Amino acid sequence: MQISETALATSEPLFVQFVECMRIIRDYHLQLFAEKLENNLHSETLRVLNHFQQDRTRAAYCLIANGFVWDAEVIIRVVYETFAKVAFLATASDEQRKELLHEYWELLGAVYDRQGALKTEAAEGLLNRHSSNGDSRVMGALRDRRVYRTDPLEDKRFRKQLEQRWSFSEILEALRSGRLGNSPLIGIEALAHNYGMSSHFAHANSRALDLLEDRATRGSDILQLEVGHICRMLSDMVSITSFSLFLSERSWAGGNEMPEPLATAFRAMSESTKPFQADFETSQDGLYNNWPIKK
Secondary structure (H helix, E strand, O other), rough: OOOHHHHHHHHHHHHHHHHHHHHHHHHHHHHHHHHOOOOOOHHHHHHHHHHHHHHHHHHHHHHHHHHHHHHHHHHHHHHHHHHHHHHHOOOOOOHHHHHHHHHHHHHHHHHHHHHHHHHHHHHHHHHHHHHHHHHHHHHHHHOOOOOOOOOOOOOOOOOOOOOOOHHHHHHHHHHHOOOOOOOOOHHHHHHHHHHHHHHHHHHHHHHHHHHHHHHHHOOOOHHHHHHHHHHHHHHHHHHHHHHHHHHHHHHHHHHOOOOOHHHHHHHHHHHHHHHHHHHHHHHOHHHOOOOOOOO
């Protein structure tokens, strides 16, 4: 399901602002890591994660600008996932940081190697029966012990706990509470809602189909709803990428205020969406005025 051409045309000023904001953020990213005098595993991990995150925002933007907002939600889920990992590493204590980096690169890497090897075995067998040797040897290479760590790491309970610790929900809880030694991030749990909405589409569950049905059966408020949806996604991506870089830099430079270029991008995107969000809120007055909500 694509949104209307009218909604896309109405959103054109938002697209222009988003592109400019992401240019500011990308420029700051390049400058930040180019000027860091002592690169190490911590800073390099944050550099590549921030770069990965910004690439996903461009992918999501291409989908949004062509009307594929629901497909963009799946990509934006990755933006949230990456932010969680950046924040997890960036707010860790010095003692915790070394352990987390070891888990991220070494232990989780070994778990993924093992999982990949197990999954490719069945695919290799199928290709041996129905395809060329060239296809099957690719799968065989993914199980090569000279390249991949195919032996199980510790026991099954350890592996499950490790993966759970690095899940989005567990990272958010650790960031909210500071229970693993991280500096607590107040309000971080609010990300769970939008992440959950994006996850419905990634999993193709019934909730995703409910949302599509709701959009298809809307009445006179459809334009405001479509543009409001675009506002939320663009605003989220700018704010999340800004905070990712802010937390990254703070992890080695200190400070509690967002650098001005990032704050400028954050404010500009927020201000540009306000009139459209106000129109959307007004368009929903009739619905909520007739729907008593218990608080």
